[in-house]
Amino acid sequence: MFNRLRLTNFKAWQDTGDVVLKPVTMLLGTNSSGKSTLIQSLLLLKQTVQSPDRSIHLNLGGDETNDIFNFGDFDNVLRQGTSNPRQFSLSFSFQSHADLRVKEGDLFCSYGQNSAGGVVIQDWLLKTNVHQFRAVRREKGAYSVTVNDESQPRDKGRHLAPERSVSLSAEAIAKLGQDGTTLEDLSLSIRRELENIVYLGPLRRKPERDYVWNKANPGGIGSDGHRAVDVLLASALMKREDQNRIIEGVSKWLVRMKIADKLEVKQLGRSTRYEVVIHRAEVEANLRDVGIGISQVLPVLTLAYLAPSGSTIMLEEPEIHLHPLAQSVLAELFVELSQERNVQFIVETHSEHLFRRMQTLMAKQKITPSDSAMYFVECKDKTASMRQLELDEFGRVKNWPEGFFGDALGETREQARLMFTRQQEAKV
Template structure:
């Protein structure tokens, strides 16, 4: 789970800021205030980490198929009137659950941190000026020197272990094989920390505010998709897989039942069902409500728009981080409020972290009520209000007491 996000000179966040993140973190604020930029920092790291080019320092986008965003050039990311020609991104995290050394080589890294400062190349791309990774009590740093060479440091050692262009970081978070070899025994620890950081970033799933309208029927390819897409376009593939070929894994086989349960709690449907069309290989999603069966295409738009939100909560692996923008879109007030219950319960039951950007006062108020009723603990959720002060974004912590009241 991400515990802290640090930004400086990143888009609207010109001043240095540290944002504490909880299992459920909600960001409210006006349009164009800087809320989405917070998420974009993490998504920029993710599209860099999954880039096929391991030598890239920061993937600013351009591939419409594989990238979340096209950030343009360095100057488009850099805050205006920044005090230096660099921007910084960093985070701290911890792993949920017990250590399982059989799980991965990085299983011992239960707490870690990443930080990088980026400068600009002559081609207006981003290049790492300084990078640090740490896990437990071990720290590694790379510092860019003249002509693209990097000095490699371990801990607080005043002198670098070595300096070379071959020590340039890979995908922002990893040491090159040459740097690992230079560090000897410490190099193995650095590899494990980089892998733990990579796994943390890869655990992010993003669902944007613009979701695709449903089709009348679908063909199932017989497999469970790897993700549902940033527009929820593959959500029906997940539901088809859950209904037609239930996996043994609890998180997969019970997806359609869990989705039906929450749609019922929201009052938008009694349940949903996958139904085969005759003897064909095509299927439709049927929505049951008040004794009436209807194709998903023929019901209110709110059902299809919230369907990816609810499905995602049960589709992602335990321990994942879900980033949601405007999950409440096209929902009536009661359903918006129930979204808070979904986030709190799934976070507690499946150790899912939710980072949510919303304009819904109903979602916000229900969360206050849940804290007051001790259904949600105030230490497990965090509320922020983002506002604009001139060209800069400003973050206000809306601190809740044990009665769900906002402190003054």
């Protein structure tokens, strides 16, 4: 799980400060304010550690098949107006429950440009509670590496350049001796934490009328959710101990959202093709023929059950095309599955209904402020800013932003005024 995130000079963010991340973290606020950037920063590191090029410092994307995002070039990431130095940085803290030697630690990377315009690490720091490893770029692309509080570097040279933002070369690790083993363990834990991020974007593919099942078990659903039905087919048709676990979990939440009574996979004749059928009010219909809201929330529900324990699930606008009650129930999904399945949810949303239900869940003691974090993000003068909403044990917001979800009291006041005016006019 990620405990903390900080960005400096990254897109609209001059400095986020330390953003505390909890098992359920919600990012709310205005359009184009920088909410998605907070999620994308960690996805940028994820696609970097998954790059086939070990020597790469930061993978800004461009491979449509393997990369999650195409960030463009260095200047597209660097905050406009940044100078002296022209650098941006990413840092985070994590805590893992996986069977790894290093359970928690921190990463810090500052990035600049080389003479050819490529992205290079300027300052690199990995640390645990007792160990610290640092690589600093010097002249002509050489790096010096220090361990803990040593005043003199262990070594200097171009061969000490960090790899994929999370590790050093095998040659550099060998020169660190026993400390190199600790660094390898820490790098592995960081890599696993980033690889365990699963992401679903706001634009999801429309469903097909039927699907071919190739008897495979997909490892993911894709950032647009296009493989969600493949996961459901595997859940229903593969003979294994947890057969139907995912499809039953998805059906349960569709019922709680009151948008379906059951979800079912049906074979079309004796072919290898299958359809997804939605049951509601004693009527069954192909997924293609029901409201768009069901097909759009299906990947959200599927991912919540597919993601392995210990994963961080990042969602953008999970509520799209859902009616208010269904949006509210999403809050219950995040709270319950974060606890039951040990997964972390980081959610970017515009839904007032989702947020209000989170308040209610706090009042009901289904979740505590220590297990959740809410942020309001806005952008002024081309600079993003945020405030952490302070909620008490009853879900009441102590530092409510002006115009957070519009002016509900003002709307009520205006309606009352207009009603009174029209009643007076009618009497005349």
